[in-house]
Amino acid sequence: MAMNMFGKIVLAAxxxxxxxxxxxxxxxxxxxxxxxxTYGYGIVSWPDQTSYPxxxxxxxxxxxxxxxxxxxxxxxxxxxKDDQASYWKGHRFAPAIEFAxxxxxxxxxxxDSKAYAPWNTPAQNAVVxxxxxxxxxxxxxxxxxxxxxxIFICLAPYVNNVDWNIIDTxxxxxxxxxxxxxxxxxxxxxxxxxFYFSALEKPSWxxxxxxxxxxxxxxxxxxxxxxxxxxxxxxxxxxxxxxxKASKGFGYQWYKNGKxxxxxxLETLAISGAGEYKVSVKIDEKSLSRIVxxxxxxxxxxxxxxxxxxxxxHENNPMxxxxxxxxxxxxxxxxxxxxxxxxxxxxQY
Numbered sequence: 174m175a176m177n178m179f180g181k182i183v184l185a186a187x188x189x190x191x192x193x194x195x196x197x198x199x200x201x202x203x204x205x206x207x208x209x210x211t212y213g214y215g216i217v218s219w220p221d222q223t224s225y226p227x228x229x230x231x232x233x234x235x236x237x238x239x240x241x242x243x244x245x246x247x248x249x250x251x252x253x254k255d256d257q258a259s260y261w262k263g264h265r266f267a268p269a270i271e272f273a274x275x276x277x278x279x280x281x282x283x284x285d286s287k288a289y290a291p292w293n294t295p296a297q298n299a300v301v302x303x304x305x306x307x308x309x310x311x312x313x314x315x316x317x318x319x320x321x322x323x324i325f326i327c328l329a330p331y332v333n334n335v336d337w338n339i340i341d342t343x344x345x346x347x348x349x350x351x352x353x354x355x356x357x358x359x360x361x362x363x364x365x366x367x368f369y370f371s372a373l374e375k376p377s378w379x380x381x382x383x384x385x386x387x388x389x390x391x392x393x394x395x396x397x398x399x400x401x402x403x404x405x406x407x408x409x410x411x412x413x414x415x416x417x418k419a420s421k422g423f424g425y426q427w428y429k430n431g432k433x434x435x436x437x438x439l440e441t442l443a444i445s446g447a448g449e450y451k452v453s454v455k456i457d458e459k460s461l462s463r464i465v466x467x468x469x470x471x472x473x474x475x476x477x478x479x480x481x482x483x484x485x486x487h488e489n490n491p492m493x494x495x496x497x498x499x500x501x502x503x504x505x506x507x508x509x510x511x512x513x514x515x516x517x518x519x520x521q522y
Contacts, residue, residue, distance in 0.1 A: 200233050200402055201275030203242040204322075206260070210330070210394075211246030211280045214385045223388050228395035233402075245269040252281040252312060253288070253304045261308075273320040278398060279312065280327040280366070282352050283384065286343040302351045309355035323405055324361040325398070328352055328461060331371035332384045339384055353461060360428045360453060360465055362405060368460035369397045401462065407454055409469040417442045417450055420466065424455030447472055 213224030230242035378390030
């Protein structure tokens with residue numbers, strides 16, 4: 174059963190990696206940011222040999238011995254800034270930022286579900302929704318100040334503890350949609366832990382509290398995260414001078430210069446001028462996991478026709494030459510030319 178759960182991710186990776194790079198993702202320095210699920214509540218040992226970040230370290234070092242994983246998990250904390258138990262106020266927040274990670278995995282939100290009290294009005298619940306989304310976005314931005322890491326945010330896994338007011342229906346209907354909105358708005362990777370990690374399918378992965386991973390569960394949680402890291406090699410391709418194409422997937426959201434392009438949710442995108450383009454690809458039909466492609470820098474284009482030869486563009490002109498630009502077959506400006514490359518020129522006198 175454990176391999177079946179993990180196998181869903183492996184299958185998804187095979188589906189979407191058709192145009193991906195064949196090399197594995199280089200994680201580098203990895204910051205695991207989160208609550209008690211990340212920390213390893215109930216199973217922690219010293220030295221740590223039980224938490225999911227520990228197991229992730231072992232998996233990554235099998236690919237790259239230099240990869241380093243640091244556990245910045247703290248029990249009971251939330252993502253909302255105004256909460257007394259906010260991660261922003263916790264003792265591991267500043268060290269996590271100063272770590273200057275190459276990869277950041279954020280697993281927060283489970284404790285935010287406590288804010289949805291049974292007596293809340295719809296307006297009060299909407300305020301909590303907004304705070305989770307807004308403060309998740311702010312946390313993503315904050316990690317990008319010290320370094321420019323690959324960021325993965327996690328939808329909260331299955332939980333169900335009435336005594337702690339941590340209810341799974343609240344996670345499903347309120348918390349995870351708010352987290353997903355932040356991930357889509359900021360254009361970062363999303364790991365749907367709720368789909369891949371559940372006590373309903375594998376009770377032995379949980380402690381008796383039905384919130385925290387067991388020793389067995391922590392290892393499988395690391396496998397899920399590791400599998401998503403290995404999929405962070407997707408690329409955008411340029412079919413012609415006017416169109417970009419995403420890797421194969423089950424849903425798309427395009428971005429230009431870091432901003433979401435509202436309504437651009439198809440596999441292809443018409444280029445709207447020079448800029449940096451990327452796309453969030455939904456990697457599985459049933460889960461909400463998404464991987465964001467590496468950015469593609471589209472340079473200035475011209476109306477130059479690909480089948481026009483250089484000699485057809487101009488004749489020798491006795492007037493003073495003011496400027497000369499060179500373009501490739503797709504009309505992109507060339508700063509460096511390859512002697513085997515077909516080059517077009519445009520002169521201004």
